[in-house]
Amino acid sequence: MSAFRFAHPWALVLLVLILGVWVWRRWRGWREAALTYSDVARLAAAPMGWRARLWFVPDALQALALVCLMIGLARPQGGDAREVLRGQGIDLVFVLDISGSMAALDFEPVNRLEAAKAVIGEFLDGRAFDRIGVVTFARDAYVLVPLTLDYAIVRDLLARVRLITQVTDASGARVGFDGTNPSAGMAAAEAMMRDSRALSRVVVVLTDGDYNAGIDPVLAAEATALLGVRTYTIGIGRTGEVPFPTDDGGVRTVESDLDEAVLQAVATAGGGAYFRAEDTEGLRGVIAQIDRLERSPVERQTIIPWQDWAWGWVWMAFGVLMLERVLRVTVWRMVG
DSSP states (O other): OOEESSSOOOOHHHHHHHHHHHHHHHHHHHHSSOOOOSHHHHHHTTTHHHHTTTTTHHHHHHHHHHHHHHHHOOOOEEEEEEHHHHHEOOOEEEEEEOOOGGGGBBBTBBBHHHHHHHHHHEEEEEETOEEEEEESSSSEEEEEEEEEEEEHHHHHHHHHHOOOOGOOOOTOOBOOOOOHHHHHHHHHHHHHHOOOOOOOEEEEEEEOOOOOOOOOOOOOHHHTTTEEEEEEEESOOOOEEEEETTTTTTTTEEEEEOOHHHHHHHHHTTTTEEEESSSSHHHHHHHHHHHHHTOEEEEEEEEOOEEHHHHHHHHHHHHHHHHHHHHHTTTTOOOO
């Protein structure tokens, strides 16, 4: 955005005063006759040449030179305004469950995994300094995106995430093992954080089930806390029976195995908090709460590298004044 200012705006007030004095003196000079005649009636009927008609040109040039000079004294300046954000963001790693149970359809019209992916994508909107990473896990953990400020890459890779039961090789055979091992995902997130120098370092675990593989996730949270990293846990899904897709395209009901006690213990050990989300809006609200808890201070400052235009006006004044002098001693030569 372009900006303009006068560095010495008081010179514009001085310009008005000086122009007032100049006009007053010129008005007095115009009323005084250069030559005195006893009778000017015959002169009034004489034809006027172009010099007589344009008698005011030298005075107008003198006034213009004065205006240019005073504008130069006011020092007009221009520049492009740039908004600079100053501050240090947080480092945040989402640890996302991709086990088969995340296919449950209680987040209608999509399953739990797709709802989580959409809300994480929304979370990226408005980020400026926060480095974001993503780890997915089932029985094993997979680093999807290391800590980065390139949110476009995060969105692109996140959109490609699928349930572990849907991942196949070139022959169509499934790769990876189903299960719920949040400890593996938290360990991968911890490894990302080891070299982090951010003031706030956060791990957010999104899962819908009881852990059934790996070490106790509470121990993993305690290990992560030793690095100064806080761990938040989000329990995804409803309790009781939930709709679940079948291989033939149908839907059956299964019992949700969300273990809130374990997730609460993990959050407590990790110095964070536990949240429950039963639908997309609830998940969106939980992510917003974590965002408010971990918001880093950012200062917005507008910087304008000013360019001085004063000398251009001064040279213009000099040129106009020289022209006025030349015209006065040639075309409009003064009598006296």
